[in-house]
Amino acid sequence: MLPAPFEAHTVEDNPTISMQLTRSLLALCLFLFSHCTEGARPNDQNFTAADVKPYGCGEECQENIRQGMKKDRQIFQGYPFDHDFYHTAANFSNANPGDVLKLEAFNDSSAQLSVPLDLTTYKMQYVSIGLHEEKVPATAFITLPYKADYGTKPRLLAFAHGTIGTMPSCPPTSSYNFYNYYTWQTLAVAGYAVVGTDYAGLGNNHTMHKYINPVLNGEDVYWSVIAARRAFPNTFTEQWASYGHSQGGGAIWGLSENPRVASNESGEYVGGVAVAPAPRVYDLLMAMLKAGEEDRSSTAPKYAPLIAEAIKSVIPPSAKVETITEAARERLPLASLLQLCIYGSQSLFLDLPNKGVNKSAYMHSNQLQSFQQEFGAALGKRGYKELLVLQGTDDQTVNYNVTEEAYHTACAAGNNVRLSLYPGLGHRPVLTASAPEFLGWLDERFRGVSASQQCVLRRVHPLVTG
Known part of the structure; x- marks a missing residue:
């Protein structure tokens, strides 16, 4: 073996x-x-x-x-795999968490990249934190909108992807559309600047990928925000939010329980959206x-x-x-x-x-x-910011009863969580069906609107039934 x-x-x-x-x-x-x-x-x-x-x-x-x-x-x-980009940067040993190790514009001369043409796209290698609080290299993509619709700076959104694999050969940044399946592009075309981590261990092979690990995947999300701000100083709003699906939904739940988001180091974290999450x-x-x-x-x-x-x-x-x-x-x-x-x-x-x-x-x-x-979320820890959870009741990958139990546990710990159940929808259909809800929710968070109730569980009523 x-x-x-x-x-x-x-x-x-x-x-x-x-x-x-x-x-x-x-x-x-x-x-x-x-x-x-x-x-x-x-x-x-x-x-x-x-x-x-x-x-x-x-x-x-x-x-x-x-x-x-x-x-x-x-x-x-x-889509070509950029071995040189994923190789650990020479300056890694002297770098600190959140530092940018490499920053390159995507060269789409081959026209193989399939992202909205109005976006400007970059790939970044940065420093995150690993299993034993040691620093580890990670990679991410960054997309910038054509213009800022909210004042003079675009809103910053950290994206956490769903399961793509566990090997270094599987980073979303090496996919022709950054592994989009009605996920990050929904936010990008709505005007957000998006930073999407690959998670440590996907792309770069310095460490094994910590699959379905809300604590460490959440760290990769957090430090991608710090790195994006250092890569593009004074470009984004001070406020930032997060969004993730499946494995990424668990990462966002883990991020919400990470005390780092309560500090000012990353800016003002206003909340996260976890779709069909896997925190437990x-x-x-x-x-x-x-x-x-x-x-x-x-x-x-x-x-x-x-x-x-x-x-x-x-x-x-x-x-x-x-x-x-x-x-x-x-x-x-x-x-x-x-x-x-x-x-x-x-x-x-x-x-x-x-x-x-x-x-x-x-x-x-x-x-x-x-x-x-040790590595889960929604187990009774304190959450530092508001969280919107979106879940289909016909999800064959993430059982909605487990999500509902996680919601009740988080609420019992005094956290601010809103859970919306979408009857009859599966693991991916809930992404598009919930877009009006999460886009409106995010807009309120960036405008400083607080939730009127600490915890809310609701069932969405479809327009057409039967």
């Missing part, structure tokens, strides 16, 4: 991890060297049966992965497993490889992930070797019994519960 190539600890502090990292990078580089053409994306490579059979991946497994990789390609549409991964997975038992077509088991990578990113290198079976553990390194993104990763265990899920461990192991307790 290949050791995990990108551990969650700083290499400088641990010689053992340094050796593991070196061996893993050599293995990965040899694989890519033998399979890549010049300029090819690291997640768009061919593989042979000989490459994957040592990991217990037979013909059915191989076909599943190929189909998953085919769907991953649709996310990126062949253990509770969510329990609901997903139950749904899977009741519905054989449930997509819940597909997340097992991604959840395994999330746990792996925060436990010691010698510890094993308990939520998957031994056969799944044998196969998990393929996600790194092949640099699989969301659909490729989801395909890894599909041919295994129980799709590689160790149900007993999911329900009884302390590993997953501890992960939620």
Whole structure:
């Protein structure tokens, strides 16, 4: 088995991890060297049966992965992967959190970038904070509107994306539309200046990506705002807000509980929008497993490889992930070797019994519960600013009952949360249906309007029913 190539600890502090990292990078580089053409994306490579059979991946497994990789390609549409940009900047060791390491305008001479033509777009490498409060490099995109409709400066909005994968090959900034699916572009065309983090570990390989980790994903969002202000001094409003979907919704919930937003370092944080959020991964997975038992077509088991990578990113290198079976553990390194993104990763265990899920461990192991307790949100912590939560009741990825429970827990802790439930809508349709609500809500926050009630739960009534 290949050791995990990108551990969650700083290499400088641990010689053992340094050796593991070196061996893993050599293995990965040899694989890519033998399979890549010049300029090819690291997640768009061919593989042979000989490459994957040592990991217990037979013909059915191989076909599943190929189909998953085919769907991953649709996310990126062949947009070039800028290896030089994602490489850790030479000045990183002397930099501080929030510092800008690299800033480049997107060069769209090939016309492959699909963003509104009135926007000016940049990519940025900056410094965030990692698992042990150590500094880590992260990357982000920044879009500037054609003009400022609100006074002399555009409003600043920090965007947190949903699940795209856990590997360095999967950053939204390397997608032809920055992984837009009616998310950040809705805000950009409304006149906001948008800074969208990739999250540490996606794009740059200094550290493993901390998947579905509201605490650390929230840090990446926060420090992207500091960096955007340093990249473009005196350009944005003093006020700023945030918006995220799915994994990103959890990040925004985590951000709202981060005491940094109560300071003036980033400007005046006025609140966040969390759409179909995942702040409590253990509770969510329990609901997903139950749904899977009741519905054989449930997509819940597909997340097992991604959840395994999330746990792996925060436990010691010698510890094993308990939520998957031994056969799944044998196969998990393929996600790194092949640099699989969301659909490729989801395909890894599909041919295994129980799709590689160790149900007993999911329900009884302390590993997953501890992960939620340490890195989750909406668990009774104080929230520092107002939060709007938007959730579809037919969401097959984020169970709305878990979201409602998170809402009640946050409100019981004295936080200011508004939850709007959209009957009959799924994980992505709620994005467009809720746009009038969240755009109006954000406008009020920037204008200094406070919520009239501390906590509000409402069901939206659709225009057409039946």
